[in-house]
Amino acid sequence: MSRTKLPLLDTTRCQRIVETLTRPRLEKYLRATKGNEQQALRLYVLNAKVSAAFLTDIHYIEVALRNKFDAELTVGFGSSKWFTVSDFVRLLDPRGQDILKKAQRDAAKGYPKSQPVPTGKVIAELMFGFWLNLTDRRVEHDLWVPFLHKAFLPRTPPRRSVFNNSLEKLRQLRNRVAHHEPIFHMDLVDANKTMRDVADLLCPTTALVMTRTSTVKREVMALSKYRSRQGI
Numbered sequence: 001m002s003r004t005k006l007p008l009l010d011t012t013r014c015q016r017i018v019e020t021l022t023r024p025r026l027e028k029y030l031r032a033t034k035g036n037e038q039q040a041l042r043l044y045v046l047n048a049k050v051s052a053a054f055l056t057d058i059h060y061i062e063v064a065l066r067n068k069f070d071a072e073l074t075v076g077f078g079s080s081k082w083f084t085v086s087d088f089v090r091l092l093d094p095r096g097q098d099i100l101k102k103a104q105r106d107a108a109k110g111y112p113k114s115q116p117v118p119t120g121k122v123i124a125e126l127m128f129g130f131w132l133n134l135t136d137r138r139v140e141h142d143l144w145v146p147f148l149h150k151a152f153l154p155r156t157p158p159r160r161s162v163f164n165n166s167l168e169k170l171r172q173l174r175n176r177v178a179h180h181e182p183i184f185h186m187d188l189v190d191a192n193k194t195m196r197d198v199a200d201l202l203c204p205t206t207a208l209v210m211t212r213t214s215t216v217k218r219e220v221m222a223l224s225k226y227r228s229r230q231g232i
Helices: 012-020 023-032 037-077 092-107 121-124 128-133 137-144 150-151 162-179 188-200 206-213 214-230
Strands: none
Touching: 012 037, 023 037, 023 137, 037 121, 037 128, 037 150, 037 162, 037 206, 037 214, 092 121, 092 128, 121 128, 121 150, 121 206, 128 162, 137 150, 162 214, 188 206, 188 214
């Protein structure tokens, strides 16, 4: 059972917490609870717990996605350092090229210039949005059709547009939870379904582990019950 009960706070202590977290950060929670600070803080805690649960599960997807795509791009461009191959780099828009350069710089930190940076370090530095952009319609015939659809074999690959849309939903969710933003108002049941569907597409076995160890459903239920009781 999710532990979300707050200790009973007097007005002074409650106000101190609100001041520490800041009213601008709590604005959506206070608005949802009609200015009731105790209820707003409870909602804030519930939001934090469900966010943590989602972030735990999304990490499986992010790691699986980048490793699957890395493997196919390695074969497709004939090098484990496919991200340095000019035929690949030219496919990226300016922002994608900047992200790639930054990832290489960040990966190189701590390594002498004479020592090659492990490829895995660069792959790990590339943000979720980078991999999402590799499924964009703009590069469908250059990346998805010849290479990336193979990441789902031997099963039937998803349609690129459908997979891209699912990844975009998860990117938005990931960014919100990573920056401690409110998600209590979102359709979290649908988000959880999207997350499980994407995980299953990438690796059914990994998806099984994710599902069986997930606390998302429990935390979403706790949040829903609280919202229902408080009329939020």
